[in-house]
Amino acid sequence: MGINQNYKLNLIQWYPGHIAKAEKNLKEQLKLVDVVLEVRDARIPLSTFHPQIPQWIGNKKRLLVLNRLDMISEQVRQLWADWFKRQGEQVFFTNAQQGQGVTAVSKATQATGVELNQRRRDRGMLPRPVRAVVIGFPNVGKSALINRLVGRRVVESAARPGVTRQLRWVRISEDLELLDAPGVIPAKLEDQEAGLKLAVCDDIGEAAYDNQLIAAAFVDLVNELYAIAPDVLPENPLRSRYDLDPTSSTGESYLHNLSELRHKGDVERTARQILTDFRKGFLGTLPLELPPN
Ligand SMILES: Nc1nc2c(ncn2[C@@H]2O[C@H](COP(=O)(O)OP(=O)(O)OP(=O)(O)O)[C@@H](O)[C@H]2O)c(=O)[nH]1
Ligand SMILES: [Mg+2]
Structure with missing residues (x-):
């Protein structure tokens, strides 16, 4: 589908210093992480794919979360579930505001920890909490998901992009530590149509359009x-x-x-x-x- 070519959207290349810095810190912290929760916006699951994330994740375990489940219909959820399945991907649909689907994400994350500690024990090491990071575009609901996973409000979450400014570790239990990260955007948004959708969904800064x-x-x-x-x-x-x-x-x-x-x-x-x-x-x-x- 090509969007109407009558307009030039004039998306400004908006890549402020705090995002560049966050990205650098994120890449460093990723070394310490066992599992990555990649959060996308269920209204635009393809446009909230960040092209560099697979490379950052490397061989780590990844859970793909499509958040804002309440903003799509059941029929559309099913279409995406089927489509991702055909791509060989399992998706978790969540409503991080109300909590639907969050238990499944929690269980899958904890299961990674069980595997991790089994491997550690096999090598004569003591068990440790599994470390998970939540990453994705701004405003997709990463911090809200963390608050839901913890069961109380531990990180700031609000209806505008760029709320989380610093990486922050949150210890959830003896078994799990979560890292909240600021939203990341590609340094260059190549695809104007994706840029349009990101802007409409408020998943990039207002300064960009x-x-x-x-x-x-x-x-x-x-x-x-x-x-x-x-x-x-x-x-x-x-x-x-x-x-x-x-x-x-x-x-x-x-x-x-x-x-x-x-x-x-x-x-x-x-x-x-x-x-x-x-x-x-x-x-x-x-x-x-x-x-x-
Ligand atoms: N309707 C709906 N709103 C949600 C959902 N998840 C989060 N929100 C709301 O979306 C807004 C953004 O959530 P945040 O948790 O701050 O998003 P974030 O990804 O951490 O954003 P940054 O820190 O700016 O990158 C908040 O107002 C949340 O309450 C959801 O599943 N459905
Ligand atoms: Mg946040």
């Missing part, structure tokens, strides 16, 4: 998804929310028409409204990505 361009491209994206797979999407989510049908307009003209209708022509405010509504789930369980055929 223009709200109006992103909101307009989002409307186009919804129209395109709708044309391809209407059966797995909510019924015309934009019309339901705003009482204005997007299907025969471009995103840009939709944004302008909606701003006239609702916000006295204030296009920026309208763009923010659309993005906020999507992010808060007011447009329903609307995935921005479906498994490739």
Whole structure:
């Protein structure tokens, strides 16, 4: 699927110093880690794939977590589960805010520890806690997942990218230590369509994009998804929310028409409204990505 080429999204190469630094520290700490929990956004499981992560992980055990389970429908969850299975990958779906699916992640992590300590004992070494790191793009719910795994709020988690600034080890029990890491983004976002989706989902910093361009491209994206797979999407989510049908307009003209209708022509405010509504789930369980055929 190609997004509308009428726009240049003008994604700024946003790679601030604190992320570069976090990435460097993360690579160092990774040496100490036994298992990596790679967290992605269930609305965009492919666009929240960070191309360098496999290389960082190397031969370590990895658990793939698709978080924000509540923001996709059961039908879409099933499509992704099947697709990943065909790729030979097991996925854990979680809602790190409410806790669904977290026990399974916890069990799988602890199981790694059992294996680890068996190997240690075989070599005459004392057992130690298994060390797990949670990594992924900003704002995908890494810290929320840690809080859920611990069962109380031990690290800061909030609705904006870039909340976690420092790597932080949290000891959960005699058996498990978790490392919370700041979100990482590739130094260069090559793929404009992935960049668009990351921006819409608030998984990269706001400094990286223009709200109006992103909101307009989002409307186009919804129209395109709708044309391809209407059966797995909510019924015309934009019309339901705003009482204005997007299907025969471009995103840009939709944004302008909606701003006239609702916000006295204030296009920026309208763009923010659309993005906020999507992010808060007011447009329903609307995935921005479906498994490739
Ligand atoms: N609806 C929903 N919200 C979630 C879920 N997981 C986390 N959140 C919310 O998403 C926001 C971001 O969560 P964080 O845990 O701060 O995300 P993070 O990946 O640690 O973000 P950075 O530290 O900025 O990289 C918070 O407001 C969470 O409450 C989820 O499964 N569903
Ligand atoms: Mg965090």
